[in-house]
Amino acid sequence: MTLAAAPAVAQKIGVGQTRGGGAPEGPPIVAIHATVEDMATKKEIGIVERGGHFEVQEGQQVRLRLVAEAAGDRRRFPSTRFEVNSESRHIYVDKLNPEVGAVILTGGRPNSRGGAVPVQYEILENLNVGDDLRTGRFYLDIVPQRTQQPRPEPKPEPTPQLGVTLYSDAGYRGASTRFLASDRDLHDDAVGNDRVSSIRVDPGCTVTVFEHPNYGGVASTFTEDVYGMDGTRVGNDAVSSLRLECSTQARRGVTLYSDGYFEGVSAFFSGDVANLGATDFGNDRASSIRVDQGCEVTIFADVEFRGRYATFRDTLPLLNGTPVGNDAVSSLRVRCD
Missing domain, CATH: 2.60.20.10 (Crystallins)
Structure with missing residues (x-):
């Protein structure tokens, strides 16, 4: 984009004469503001009231268009002359269209000493508007270009640990203990020694339960849930230790x-x-x-x-x-x- 540098003195932009000289036209104007459009996205990004401030980033191109609010909630877009004071190259004038009351500006260097760039307007049409509203100012605050902070990488969901759960009652009820590794003696666990009546086995796991501590005595191996231990080789209320192996790969x-x-x-x-x-x-x-x-x-x-x-x-x-x-x-x- 080629930016037109503003001269070192105030520049007036617009047609030279106020239209008409007869009676004011239309309902009375009660308020003035300007819409602000981002030229990169072609979307309206805000409204600046008469005498108000609006931030423009360094290098950002915006389009201001004057809006006259008339009584009865009616809007007018009158022909408007703009005057932009830019003695320090904080704002650049790119394009103007006074017939529709619009001007396109680009933010220049931010003012290190602070202070806003005034943009003065003068309504040229013979509207029913008081002298206090016919002319006025908007203020543009030029700010450094914002650099988008990189979004942090989402943390991966923790992989659930596979294991088995032993229950003191059949049907997966009663006291229970979940195991993620082998246990050579169940006496100090919540489910306890010689109390196991049912088992839930996670997919991918194989559990071998033993009649005695330290993996001794009769053993039974399971890869699926056991609703009741009656009828198994170890039997009900007889488990004292277990060996556990799990794999994340589906068997x-x-x-x-x-x-x-x-x-x-x-x-x-x-x-x-x-x-x-x-x-x-x-x-x-x-x-x-x-x-x-x-x-x-x-x-x-x-x-x-x-x-x-x-x-x-x-x-x-x-x-x-x-x-x-x-x-x-x-x-x-x-x-x-």
């Missing part, structure tokens, strides 16, 4: 269900199992299978991957009619892409 595999249509007791398996009788799910118990996307499971009627077998890549709500049959799975192989 894939298969889930066996003791009843059809994915109901009853369930167990998740991500690898081969040579003998389901050694797991808490048990042997000859599966009635339906859920297979994760990209995985394949082969079920066998006998342990050690022997006997009748069938391979599935899709979820199966009923094992009736398959080569292995219902309540007959004793071992399985799992493969995932």
Whole structure:
């Protein structure tokens, strides 16, 4: 943008004569102000009242347009002559249009000694306006260009820690303790020793609970929630220590269900199992299978991957009619892409 430098003396801008000489036109003018438009965005950024101040940034180009407020809430945009005093190059006149009462200005150097740049106006049309309003001033305060402060980088949401929660009552009720790591002795935890009746297992976690402290005695391993410990190898009110492993990577595999249509007791398996009788799910118990996307499971009627077998890549709500049959799975192989 080429800026026209203001001369070292006051410059008058506008037509030279007041229009008409007869009776004043229109309803009486009761107030004067100017709208301020940012030329970069073409949006109105404020209003400066007669005798009022408005901030203009160094290098910012604005358009002032005079507005005459008439009685009855009517607006007029009269032809106007402007006079801009700029002896220290704090403001530059870029363009004028006195016919519509507008002038385009650009902020120059801020005044280190303070003080505003006066912009004087004179209404040229023969409006019904008193001498006290026909002429007046607006004041522009030139301020240094604001540099936009960089926005701080948003803090990443903390990754929730995975773990398990042990409960003293079945159905995830009663006293509870959440574990994010293995614990060799539960006697000093809220849930306590020999009191565990249900377990919630976060996705991606595997927990092995033991009958005795220091990971001793009978053990049971779970990858899903356990509504009640009755029927598990460890049993109810018998857990004294636990080992915990969690991974943020989603595990894939298969889930066996003791009843059809994915109901009853369930167990998740991500690898081969040579003998389901050694797991808490048990042997000859599966009635339906859920297979994760990209995985394949082969079920066998006998342990050690022997006997009748069938391979599935899709979820199966009923094992009736398959080569292995219902309540007959004793071992399985799992493969995932």
